[in-house]
Structures are given as C-alpha cells and as structure tokens.
Amino acid sequence: MSRIIAGAAGGTPLASVPGSMTRPTTDRVKEALFSRLAAFGIIAGARVLDLYAGSGSLGVESGSRGASSVDLVEFDAKASSVCQRNADLINGVLASKVVTVHRGKVEPFLERTAEDARWDLVFLDPPYPLDEVALSAVLAKLAAHLAPAAVVVVERSSRSPEPGWPAGLERFAERKYGETKLWFAEPSVPDAIGPGTEATE
Known part of the structure; x- marks a missing residue:
C-alpha cells in the first residue's frame, strides 16, 4: 500500500487505483525523488502540477511537505475518484484546500490554463x-506555464528513450531506479535560476 512518506501527513496510507490501469510510483522511487527535490529546496511553498496523476501520490506528497498549491490532472474516472479521496485526506490534515483535482x-487542461499561470x-x-512525439507536444504546452526556476520531472520506463525536449526546456539530470527512470528538466531561458546541470548516472 502506498503512503505519504513525510511532512504533515507522513505515514498516512493512500488510496490506490484498483486493477492495473495505472503505474504507481513505488515508495522507494518516491522517497529518492523527494529527497532530491528537498535538496533543490523546491518543495516548500511551491505551486505543484501533477499530470497523468493516477492516484495523485506525488502531488499529495508535495502537499504534505509544504507546497502552497497542488493541481492533480487525471482523465480516467476511477483514477480521478481516487485522486479526490487522497486530496480530501491531505486537505483534511492541513485544514485547508491545498490539493485540487x-x-x-x-x-x-494546459491549453485552457490562464496565460499567467x-x-x-x-x-x-x-x-x-x-x-515520444505526443509527450514532446505536451512538454511544449507545459513550457509556457513554468516559473523561471521550475523543475519538471518526467517518469518513464528505464527502457524508454529520453523525452524530446521542446524549445524552452532542457534536461539537467536523470536517475534510474530499477525499471523506472526519472528525467529532470528546467526552463532554458537566460534568466532561469534552477538547480543547474548535474552529472548523469
């Protein structure tokens, strides 16, 4: 069973999407990911977007760790229902509506998002x-809605090729955890002050 690892609701079990329609991030990968994000100093007060959210595990974890707002985007009816359950759980702990489904x-969703978001x-x-073509198109739409020092995390199978980064985004790190690979990217604009380039593993 997945759980919230740390923060205000640390240790709280999360609802999971029934069956195999989604590919939940394991707690091992999630813990490694959030350890790295904490080192970047990016979570507290962040405006977070979780696309293809599944159960909403990553977004809800961000809310527990101090994100100021979290948007979970999920199309599947069963998965979005689970997202809502997990959002209600963390919002109840925080006593405020931080997570929105x-x-x-x-x-x-990205096309109708306000230009200044x-x-x-x-x-x-x-x-x-x-x-990969469709993923690159999504990343291109996303690039217009990133803060200057934003971090984008793409999770894929370790057998998948590197995403095709559109203009406005560049990869600065990658990490492999068994069958899972994480790609980290940041805005590629002159005034961006992101985590910076890291050596890959």
Whole structure:
C-alpha cells in the first residue's frame, strides 16, 4: 500500500487505483525523488502540477511537505475518484484546500490554463502508450506555464528513450531506479535560476 512518506501527513496510507490501469510510483522511487527535490529546496511553498496523476501520490506528497498549491490532472474516472479521496485526506490534515483535482485530459487542461499561470514543480508520469512525439507536444504546452526556476520531472520506463525536449526546456539530470527512470528538466531561458546541470548516472 502506498503512503505519504513525510511532512504533515507522513505515514498516512493512500488510496490506490484498483486493477492495473495505472503505474504507481513505488515508495522507494518516491522517497529518492523527494529527497532530491528537498535538496533543490523546491518543495516548500511551491505551486505543484501533477499530470497523468493516477492516484495523485506525488502531488499529495508535495502537499504534505509544504507546497502552497497542488493541481492533480487525471482523465480516467476511477483514477480521478481516487485522486479526490487522497486530496480530501491531505486537505483534511492541513485544514485547508491545498490539493485540487481536475478531471480531464492533459492537453486541453494546459491549453485552457490562464496565460499567467505558472508552476514551480511539475510531475509527468504519462502512460507508456503515449509516444515520444505526443509527450514532446505536451512538454511544449507545459513550457509556457513554468516559473523561471521550475523543475519538471518526467517518469518513464528505464527502457524508454529520453523525452524530446521542446524549445524552452532542457534536461539537467536523470536517475534510474530499477525499471523506472526519472528525467529532470528546467526552463532554458537566460534568466532561469534552477538547480543547474548535474552529472548523469
């Protein structure tokens, strides 16, 4: 069973999506990921976006650790229902509405987002059937809605190729955890002050 690892609701079990329609991030990978994000100093006070949210585990973890707002975007009815349960759980612990669930497809969500909307931390764990061209198109839409020092985390199978980064985004690190690979990117604009380039492993 997945759980919230740390923060205000640390140790709290999370609802999971039934069956195998989603590919939840394991607690091992999640712990390693958030350890790295904490080192970047990016979580506390961040505006977080969790695309293809599944159960909303990554977004809810961010809320527990002090994010100022979290948007979970999930199209599947069962998965978005689980997202809502987990959002209600963390909002109840925090006694404020930090996490909001948006049921719908990722591309239309980004297209209708206000031009001045900016996120500091974005998670993408797209389904494997989403090909690299489609993923690159989503990243291109996302690039217009990032804060200058934002961090984007793309989770894929370790057998998948590196995402095609569109203009406005560049990869600065990658990490492999068994069958999971995480790609870290940041805005590629002159005034961006992100975590900076790291050696890859």
